[in-house]
Amino acid sequence: MRGKRSTEKRGYQRKISPIELRMRADMAARGYSPLTQAFYARAVRHLARHYAGHSLEQISVAEAQSYLRVLKQRKVSASTVGNHTAGLRFLFEVTFGKVWRPVSPLRQRMLKDMDLRGFSVKTQMSYVRSVSALSRYIGRAPDKLSDEEIRSYFVHLKVERKLARQTVTIALCGIKFFYETTLKRDFSLTGVPVPKRQKKMPVVLSTGEVRSILGKVRKLRFQACLKLIYACGLRLGEACRLVPTDIDSARGVVLIRNAKGATDRQVPIPPAIVALLREFWKTHRNRRWLFPAESCGHRRGSPSERHIPLSAIQKAFQLARQDAGIAKAAHVHTLRHSWATHLLEANINLRLIQEWLGHRSPATTSAYTHMTEQGSNAAAQQVGRMMADL
Numbered sequence: 001m002r003g004k005r006s007t008e009k010r011g012y013q014r015k016i017s018p019i020e021l022r023m024r025a026d027m028a029a030r031g032y033s034p035l036t037q038a039f040y041a042r043a044v045r046h047l048a049r050h051y052a053g054h055s056l057e058q059i060s061v062a063e064a065q066s067y068l069r070v071l072k073q074r075k076v077s078a079s080t081v082g083n084h085t086a087g088l089r090f091l092f093e094v095t096f097g098k099v100w101r102p103v104s105p106l107r108q109r110m111l112k113d114m115d116l117r118g119f120s121v122k123t124q125m126s127y128v129r130s131v132s133a134l135s136r137y138i139g140r141a142p143d144k145l146s147d148e149e150i151r152s153y154f155v156h157l158k159v160e161r162k163l164a165r166q167t168v169t170i171a172l173c174g175i176k177f178f179y180e181t182t183l184k185r186d187f188s189l190t191g192v193p194v195p196k197r198q199k200k201m202p203v204v205l206s207t208g209e210v211r212s213i214l215g216k217v218r219k220l221r222f223q224a225c226l227k228l229i230y231a232c233g234l235r236l237g238e239a240c241r242l243v244p245t246d247i248d249s250a251r252g253v254v255l256i257r258n259a260k261g262a263t264d265r266q267v268p269i270p271p272a273i274v275a276l277l278r279e280f281w282k283t284h285r286n287r288r289w290l291f292p293a294e295s296c297g298h299r300r301g302s303p304s305e306r307h308i309p310l311s312a313i314q315k316a317f318q319l320a321r322q323d324a325g326i327a328k329a330a331h332v333h334t335l336r337h338s339w340a341t342h343l344l345e346a347n348i349n350l351r352l353i354q355e356w357l358g359h360r361s362p363a364t365t366s367a368y369t370h371m372t373e374q375g376s377n378a379a380a381q382q383v384g385r386m387m388a389d390l
Helices: 002-013 018-029 034-050 061-073 078-095 105-116 121-138 147-160 165-182 207-214 220-232 236-240 271-281 310-324 332-345 350-357 362-371 373-386
Strands: 253-259 263-268
Touching (some): 018 078, 034 061, 061 078, 061 105, 061 121, 121 165, 147 165, 207 332, 220 271, 220 310, 220 332, 236 310, 263 350, 332 350
Antiparallel strands (some): 253 263
16 A cells, blocks of 8 residues: 555656746756756745745746745755755746846845744735835835935825825835834834724625525535635635645534634534535545645646635636625625624624634724624614604
């Protein structure tokens, strides 16, 4: 049995992607030895596994360089880091035709500061892009800019480009981090205020509307994913990145790993959803992802390198919403809001809902108390009785 499994595993490892074939052809044309080709190809495969869910074409140069920094943090040998660096640089420069710029000492300092604070790769890339955009707009290195120049950039974002509050806030957080933490400058002297947070009530669907939408979802893969999101109150990315072993059917829970805020949590999963997921998994038997990408891993049991794209789930939801005739401006995350609201209406303890949602603060969860129909109707009736004699 063990020999059969190892043979199967080696068979999967021998499967070469089209990009690797292109890269090997480029290396052979330049006279690279078979051993060097193997080292470089291995580096590319490791990069693809690190950014699971993204194809190699979707990975940016900055993200590839961030991956190399992760290798150094893991105390990987210098020779391995060197081989990976050379292999990835060849992939981006020769095969993809992109510019592989070395990381400047200033950016390196900022990246190390973010590493020390445990920022995710996504946050780091966002902050670096914010500082780079500032530097491009002014036309000088970011450490040479005056407070007035920084202020003029935010005037440009808010007044001229009229960017959304959230977009401006992300840029502000990244640039403020760079000046306060990396350069040790007093950012308050710029006079740039934090954009006011808009207090908007999220869209909530009734239980009937949720069932109408889910009933219009055609494909089993989309049915399983969307029903799981609603039944467990998951974020879209959390559902798409689940692996089969995250579903603990014996205990009736789903384990959400490395969720928002780098935390893990457990959420109860209804038996009907477990049965649906089991039925869907039998259609692909992928051992790596519960929801593998449809464009890869067609062979039953093959270890697909990518999970289902988030955009595919969003599109399936919107088509089902339109077919159901629901006019509300709902999206996949609306299922999570609706789930929390429906639990409150069913008198589920607010503290439990907070844990299942993964909220750090009870104040975040308590916002759903304003959206429950029972609570709102009861309060409205009470006000009506109080004002009846006016």
